Amino acid sequence: MEIGIGTKLGRYEITSLVGQGGMATVYEAHDPMLDRSVAIKVLHPHLAMDKAFVGRFRHEAQAIAALRHPNIIRVFDFGVEGDGYYMVMEFMDGGTLAALLKNTKERRQVLSADQVLKLFVPLCSAIDYAAGQGMIHRDIKPSNIMLTSAGDPILTDYGIAKMLGVTSFTDSGMVMGSAHYMAPEQAQGLGADVKTDIYSLGIVLFQALTGRVPFDGDTTGSVIAQQIAAPVPSLASINPALSPAVQSVLEGALAKDPGKRYQSAAGLASGLRAALGQPSAAVPAMTAAGPPGTTRLEPFPQQAPAAASAPPGPPPASEPQMAPDQPYPYPYADWGQPSQPTLAERLHKRLGIIVAAAAVVVVVAILAGVLGTRGGKPTTTTATSSLASTVSSILSSVASGPLTTGGSSPGSTVVPDPSPQTAALRAEAGSLMMAGKFNEAIAKYTEALQTNPKDTAARIGLGIAYYHLPKSSRLGAQQLESAVTSDPGNVQAWAYLAACRYSFIDQSDGRDFTSAEEACNKALELDPNSALAHAFLGEIYSAMGRSDEALAEVSRAISLAPNEPGVLVAMGAVKADADDWQAAVSNFKKAVTLAPNYPDYVLYLATAYRQTEQYDSAIEYCRNALQLDEGYEYQAYRGIGRALWDKGDYEGAETNLWQAIDLDDTDAFSHWALGGVYYDQADYEGALPELERAVALRPENAGFLEWEGACYMALERWKEARAALEKAVELDPSRTGAQELLDQLTADGH
Secondary structure, three states: OOOOOOOOOOOOOEEEEEEOOOEEEEEEEEOOOOOOEEEEEOOOOHHOOOHHHHHHHHHHHHHHOOOOOOOOOOOOEEEEOOOOOEEEEEOOOOOEEEHHHHHHHHHOOOOOOHHHHHHHHHHHHHHHHHHHHOOOOOOOOOEEEOOOOOOEEEOOOOOOOOOOOOOOOOOOOOOOOOOHHHHHHHHOOOEEEEEHHHHHHHHHHHHHHHHHOOOOOOOHHHHHHHHOOOOOOHHOOOOOOOOOHHHHHHHHHHHOOOOOOOOHHHHHHHHHHHHHHOOOOOOOOOOOOOOOOOOOOOOOOOOOOOOOOEEEEEEEOOOOOOOOOOOOOOOOOOEEOOOOOOOOOOOOOOOOOOOHHHHHHHHHHHHHHOOEOOOEOOOOOOHHHHHHHHHHHHEEEEEOEEEEEOEOOOOOOOOOOOOOHHHHHHHHHHHHHHOOOOHHHHHHHHHHHHHHOOOHHHHHHHHHHHHHOOOOOHHHHHHHHHHHHOOOOOOHHHHHHHHHHHHHHHHHHOOOOOOHHHHHHHHHOOOOOOHHHHHHHHHHHHHHOHHHHHHHHHHHHHHHHOOOHHHHHHHHHHHHOOOHHHHHHHHHHHHHHOOOOOHHHHHHHHHHHHHOOOOHHHHHHHHHHHHOOOOOOOHOOOOOHHHHHHOOOHHHHHHHHHHHHHHHOOOOHHHHHHHHHHHHHHOHHHHHHHHHHHHHHHOOHHHHHHHHHHHHHOOOHHHHHHHHHHHHHHHHHOOOHHHHHHHHHHOOOO
């Protein structure tokens, strides 16, 4: 298709041409729905003729969109327009590292040590993170590293190389990729892993330090031959100012044998810092084994779609029957009880803040001043004073380590780095956490750990910050597991480790919460008065169907810390499990009053308002969450769509649910809800692809299978209907709706 200024790709309008490469053309475009500039990469038309490529594109697109790292470009959308496949990304206006290196070389200069560290330490973090998500770049080079206006590096084009088959030889026998940056194993058509990306980044590092690539030649073949066999050139002959230590780092990154290379990018970052005269420090582990769990969130039918000879009516959107161990999604939380469904996705929540002891008084004073006024006038509520007292009890990082609400950390032995630099970084990170700026807090905690990897307080803060972000609880658990290994007496670390483990298990459709329960019990063994540990244990018990014990635990937490937002959220969740939604509204509302910038808390309240049929309030709080911009946008749009569906506004529901899917196509519950909206309007052909997509994303979810089975029945696809419904009943024998549909199929001779 012809693309020019004014061309529309989906909802995006092309505004300018940015550049063109061998695989795609990049444009700047305007997104009218969010009123922002985006970058659109349009892959060349001949790629659409390759069916194998199209399949890879669709598969990889889902994985790329799930990546969330401050130094990896955000991918918002994927689509097809005519014969053109495109992806929509955040727009960067700082140029590329390739342009920076070219300009530097033209001035007969090389980057300074500070510039090199500013660029390559974050890139190492990004590579390790993506590898933990199962994503290997395979084509790292300066033109694939964008720069922000502040000069920070942003790695782009994840997955493009794999989509195009870079992992092997093409039919013509040529190796695809960029020969000057290609690892030996790639050049030989072998497999790729994180060490492949480390090699390519090592080439870029060599270029940044010397102004040239290490292996060059007149032909691609000669360059590849050098990648496979030639030793790393001597830096002393190119830039005598570089030390032998830098040579050693490059040889570790550019070893021909992957087994002799740095085994993680964190190792490369640590070696580079030491070689360039900075304190030796490792990039904190940011990997996660396997892709993060996806969010689950909507209610399923309490009774089956009914019809004897006519197509089944739509499954009611009210609360369904579901066994205690079967995922049952409400937007933004998951609650369970013995005779009620267990919510499938639990958003990352709780207030968790760690700052240096020297900064506590300053932070509390600032909060007292800022939160104590509204519109320039003093407030008369108790929210400010209760928050200040809560902050003063938990924003501590004294010699024994961070305190947990309601008790200290007996047995903590690791002393945080007393240096002003590390203390200041932790203080800044703590302030960002209080403001609900979790992504920025992660960057500061990471910087603190790069300065001192043994700073347990910073590592706990990093784990808690991850916990508050969507789909990041596994990353939080990794940081907290490291913290309790180095400081086994830290109550707060054990409590939040329990919360992270629970969240990750729940989002991954797991049903065994033993590891989460054990971590909570360890925290309470260290400190029986840890309010957060009691609160988290209450939620775990609730998910396990132990409702009486759950209520006892959260009640104990409330008695210890009645104004702790995380404790109030736990009480609200347990009340929701008991179907006491009015009490849930009350507790969530108190939590939001105390922590108004926490989008997870805001969305909990929105859900409770929807459950109590206060739809306008639900929509208002979802819109508030949109403004907080911490990665919850797709859930906020989904919540708006769900509330509008309940109100009967199908057009508005459809618009908002499509917006949620545009932001995260891997969100099964947005697809389910959109399918439900179409089903309600008897558009079964439109509903089926969305319901099938939900089942594909969550194949063990009995609720999705029941809806899919009902839709197959409406379309008279009897065999497929029976298969879906039988699996739903197998997964959850208590789903009477699915069983009734099966009985109906049998009675009708199907």
